[in-house]
Amino acid sequence: MFIIPSDIWEDMIDHARGHAPRECCGMLAGTDNRVTRQYRITNILAKLNEAELARFDQPKLSDLKQLAPEERADIAFQMDARELSQAQKDIRQRGIELQAFYHSHTMSPARPSATDITLAMEFEHCRAALNLPQPLHVIVSLEDRDHPVMRAYRIEASRATEVPVRRQ
Numbered sequence: 001m002f003i004i005p006s007d008i009w010e011d012m013i014d015h016a017r018g019h020a021p022r023e024c025c026g027m028l029a030g031t032d033n034r035v036t037r038q039y040r041i042t043n044i045l046a047k048l049n050e051a052e053l054a055r056f057d058q059p060k061l062s063d064l065k066q067l068a069p070e071e072r073a074d075i076a077f078q079m080d081a082r083e084l085s086q087a088q089k090d091i092r093q094r095g096i097e098l099q100a101f102y103h104s105h106t107m108s109p110a111r112p113s114a115t116d117i118t119l120a121m122e123f124e125h126c127r128a129a130l131n132l133p134q135p136l137h138v139i140v141s142l143e144d145r146d147h148p149v150m151r152a153y154r155i156e157a158s159r160a161t162e163v164p165v166r167r168q
């Protein structure tokens with residue numbers, strides 16, 4: 001069971017709504033299985049223009065170049081590395097742990113996409129070197145605008161397993 005306090009839960013949904021139709025992203029930290037801090041992180045894919053995107057040459061971005069910026073942000077996110085490292089520093093200073101990454105799906109269900117699983121596995125490859133605990137992946141879906149859905153997953157060996165999440 002992964003526990004997210006009501007105020008953080010609501011802020012994650014506000015964050016998702018504020019960026020729709022683009023995806024938002026962020027980090028959750030705390031102790032045991034209870035979240036105590038939320039970090040909104042800039043989705044750099046939602047901000048890149050064509051020229052900037054052309055400088056990216058990772059295979060995972062090649063398909064994205066063919067999409068309009070709105071469509072691109074809707075299906076993918078990449079966290080701003082500097083904000084991510086600032087959040088990680090704050091997490092260390094507070095003596096809490098990184099627990100999860102979150103992002104929104106504005107038109108699809110709260111399930112990891114193929115891209116989400118690829119990104120999670122890429123993170124797993126460098127996680128040991130960063131000396132970080134294995135994070136959960138939380139998805140906020142706005143597919144049904146009036147009824148946002150939040151689900152958490154553990155992603156291992158390219159497979160996503162749902163972890164129960166409770167608002168408290």
Ligand SMILES: [Zn+2]
Pocket residue numbers: 075103104105111112113116139
């Ligand atoms: Zn996703």
